[in-house]
Amino acid sequence: MKLIETLKNELREIADLKGAVNVLYWDMETYMPKGGTAARAKQVAMLEAMVHERFIGEDVSNPLGELVNLDSGEIINGLDDETSRLxxxxxxxxxxxxxxxxxxxxxxxxxxxxxxxxxxxxRENNDFNLFAPHLEKLIALKHREIGYLGTQDTPYDTLLDEFEPGFTTANINVLFGELKTALVPMIKAIQESRVETKQEILHQHYDADKQWEFSEMILKDMGYNFHCGRQDQAVHPFTIDFHPTDVRVTTRINEHNLLDCLTGSIHEGGHALYEQGLDQKWYGTPFCQAISYGIHESQSRLWENLVGLSKPFWEYYFPKLQTVFPENLSAVALEDFYRAVNTIKPGFIRVDADEMTYNLHIMLRFEIEQLIINEGVDVASLPELWNDKMEEYLGIRPETDT
Amino acid sequence: MKLIETLKNELREIADLKGAVNVLYWDMETYMPKGGTAARAKQVAMLEAMVHERFIGEDVSNPLGELVNLDSGEIINGLDDETSRLxxxxxxxxxxxxxxxxxxxxxxxxxxxxxxxxxxxxRENNDFNLFAPHLEKLIALKHREIGYLGTQDTPYDTLLDEFEPGFTTANINVLFGELKTALVPMIKAIQESRVETKQEILHQHYDADKQWEFSEMILKDMGYNFHCGRQDQAVHPFTIDFHPTDVRVTTRINEHNLLDCLTGSIHEGGHALYEQGLDQKWYGTPFCQAISYGIHESQSRLWENLVGLSKPFWEYYFPKLQTVFPENLSAVALEDFYRAVNTIKPGFIRVDADEMTYNLHIMLRFEIEQLIINEGVDVASLPELWNDKMEEYLGIRPETDT
Structure with missing residues (x-):
């Protein structure tokens, strides 16, 4: 067999194993009873270690080492462009x-x-101290990881490289700088504007089951394939794949916020369409994996914002939504609804943030993560730092520490 | 470290891996979208092979081989009773x-x-042919298994030994013979009796969500620990453990049969109490595993029949059930309800069978399984054989082949 085929076979098996781990993660964040936590953590850690061991094992390194210099990354001559890139x-x-x-x-x-x-x-108990020791441990582990991998431009860049290969803090600072320059005055102008949207439309009581059905209808319309996926509830919505034939989305329901479930589903649906659209021919290899978290997020936010908040979208769906919730919406005008879902208003929760302030939530995290990793800011001071930065970026200050 | 501790450590890790596989099985029978089947089958098979490989690997055989003659099973001298048994x-x-x-x-x-x-x-399409090729393959594999393990009294005994260690076809024939001698005339007498129970009570429309809540209340009352478990729906109810701290039950709901969900939950709750009650001190070893399928079933049927169909049970729960379903039950007398749930009437579905005819369903399977394994009855002739045996044992004949 050709070396590359040998390598791909092994990578496919590793991907099967990784897919199995993902089933355990999915369950952990959707259905697992709390008492199962410790056992599950051991199971997942054991399987992750196996995935790792196999990926750095001889069945990968031997064929790979014939195709590339394992130390320098220099590709051997004579490979076609596609193989060379792979x-x-x-x-x-x-x-x-x-x-x-x-x-x-x-x-x-x-x-x-x-x-x-x-x-x-x-989060439930509004008590940061319950999470603080875990966060401390994770930060210490991330510092160890940087130690193993070596510091790039900054220690934070070492970690960033896993999520956005080839992108650096310096690049992002330029990008975010431009964005901030444009966004901050725009958001300020909106806040000072006398135009009021009728947000109360969205905060009536909306039955959970009906929200669920509506969100699944939209997922279907988006092209999300329920034969190879399903939607469940999770505290923090996410998308996960066990294989391109089993890509699952999650969302959360708030009976007093119509957008929680709906935008959650559309956002995760965007992620899922990307995963369901990967070419199975390359299963197991990077060509059948997302290229970066940023690109992944571009798909989810494209759907959530550019599609899901657009006028044509609501021209089509608002009448349907009125049929589902006549008691809430039959007297509401499309224009008022459209403006309400497009309200720009700083809030504490990133997942619930509007299209504009969302970016500030990301910048805030980017800055704080750098302070933690590069400057060694300690966990105990994080709540105050967080609240300060919220005030700086979004002009609002949380009253509590979670 | 003592040999037995070395061995137990390895067995605990293998149990973690086995628990992980069980998460995949659980998902497969509860939530997995159909499109995920092929990938899941590969993942599960790969993990099962790993479990197997590790269990017969050196980290087990080396310490075990110091404690017992691996070929003959002769235990070395000097072990205390507990260790020796383990x-x-x-x-x-x-x-x-x-x-x-x-x-x-x-x-x-x-x-x-x-x-x-x-x-x-x-099952859904009432088309045996969809399942027949899979059944053929499984039977062929079971014959191969017997080949590897060696034939005991009969080929069927080789397989039986995995489910009921130490029990043989001959033993069971004696047991079932006695049971049949007593049961068949008793069931006949009941069928000929003029006493009629008001079964229609159970076949009104009962809201699915309310059935669900009621079944979960009973599980809680039984002592099933929801902190370390949960209930979900499955086509064929089952109980599965990922670890003693995460033991899950499933049931199914029929809005026109009040007993489906309820007896399913109580039956599986019996299995789950057994699993949740295992001593975690022995996790990973046979002392923290069910001793046999028969003993497991003794727990589920104890709860389902001796408890769940008893007069005291319904004296306590019937008033509660009336509160949940007043439109169905407020005019029903306890005695009529109690008699209705205890109706003895042959039916096609084992899971739905009453306390007496259930045993005949088991005997029928026991006989047919022997015919398949020992006599080589082929899959194509199974529907007719099945229907003949149903008529022989239960006096009723299915009109179709599933």
Whole structure:
């Protein structure tokens, strides 16, 4: 067999294993009873360690090493463009993975799994202290990761490279700088404007089951394939794939905020269309994986904002929505509804943020993450720092620490 | 470390892996979209093969081999009673597993996973032919398994030994013979009796959500711990454990049969109490596993029949049920309800069968399974054989082949 085929076979098996781990993650954030946390964290960590071990094992490194210099990343001559590009992408992942000890991968996975339910509990009880020790542990692990991988422009850049390969803090600062320059005065002007939208339209009581059905109808219309996926509820909406034939979305329902479920579904539907659209021919290889988190998010926000908040979208769907919720909407004009869903108003929750202030939420996180990783800001001071930055970026200050 | 501790550590890790596979099974029978079947079958088969490989690997066989003669099963001298018994139980599992090639384990798992959705579809469409090729494949694999394990009293006994260790066809024939002698005339007498129960009480329209809530209340009352478990819907109700801290039950709802959901929940609740009650101190070892399928079923049927169909049970719960379904039950007398749930009447579906005819369903399967395995009855003739046996045992004949 050709070397590249040998390599692809092994990568497919590793992807099967990774897909299995993802089933465990999905369950962890949708249905798992709290008592199952500790056992699940061990199971996931064990499987993640296996995925890692196999990916840096001989069945990958031997064929890969014949196609690329494993240390320098230099591709051997004579490969066609496609194969050459594929080998380069595999090597980038390999090069990063091989620097991490298996025990570290297991520990990081375990700590993340143990942290999640505590994040949920801290959120429910509005008590940052429940989450703080977990966050501290995760930050310490991330510092260890940087130690293994080596510092790039800054320590934060080392981590950024996993999410946005090739993108640097410096690049992003330029991008965010331009965006901020344009956005901040625009948001200020909107806040000072006398135009009022009728937001109360969205905050009546909307039956959960009906919201759910409506969101699933829209997912179907978007082209999301329910034969190869499904929607469930989660505290923090996410999309996850077990294989291109099983890509799942989640959303959350708030009976007093019509947009929570709907925009959650559309946003995650955007992610899912990207995953469902990947070419299975390349299953297991980087060509059948998202190229970066930024590109992934471009798909979800395209659907959420450019489609889901547009006039044509609501010209089509508002009459349907009125039929589902006649008691809430039969007397509401399309124009008022359209303006209400497009209200620009700073809020505390990123997931619920409008199209414009959302960007500020991201910038705020980008800045705070750098302070944590590059400047060593400690966890105890985070709530105040967070609240200060919220005030600076969004002009509002949370009253509590979560 | 003591040998037995080394062994137990390895067994705990294998149990973690097995628990992870069970999450995949659970999802497969509860939420998985149909399109995910092929990928899931591969994932499960791969993980099952890993579990197998590790269980027959050196990290088990080396310490185990110091405690027991791996070929003969003879325990070394000097072990205390508890350890000696534990080693014997581990060896029984090991001895069976080591005879099976990894590829076979993978193939059997894969075939089972691929068969399940086709069983569901065949059931929905009342078309045995959709399932027949899968059943043929599974039977062929079972014959291969017998080949690896060696024929005991009969080929069927080889398979039986996995489910009821130490029990033989001969034992069961004696047991079932006695049971049949007593049951058949009793059921006949009941059928000829002029006493009529008011079964129509149970076949009114009962709202699905309310049935669900009622069944969960009863599970809680039974002592089922929802902090370490949850209930979901499945076509064929089952209980599964990922760890003693995450034991899940499933049931099914029929809005025109009040007993489907309720007895399903109580039955599975019985299984789950057994699993939740296992001593975690022994996690990973046979002491923290069910001793046999028969004992497991004794727990589920104890709850379903001896508790859930009893007079005291309904004296307590019927008034509550009347509150939930006043339109259906407010005019019904406890005595009539109690008699209705205890109706003895042959039916086609084992899961729905009453306390007495249920046993005949089991005997029928026991006989047909022996005919398949020992006599080589082919799959094509199964529907007729099944229908004949239904008539013989239960006095009723299905009109179709599923």
């Amino acid at each position: 080998v380069n992408e595999i090597w980038l992942d390999y090069h990063r993975a091989v620097a991490l000890p298996k025990e570290f991968v297991e520990e990081l996975s375990h700590a993340s799994s143990m942290a999640h339910p505590n994040w949920v509990e801290a | 080693v014997n139980e581990i060896w029984l599992d090991y001895h069976r597993a080591v005879a099976l090639p990894k590829e076979f384990v993978e193939e059997l798992s894969h075939a089972s996973s691929m068969a399940h959705p086709n069983w569901v579809e065949a």
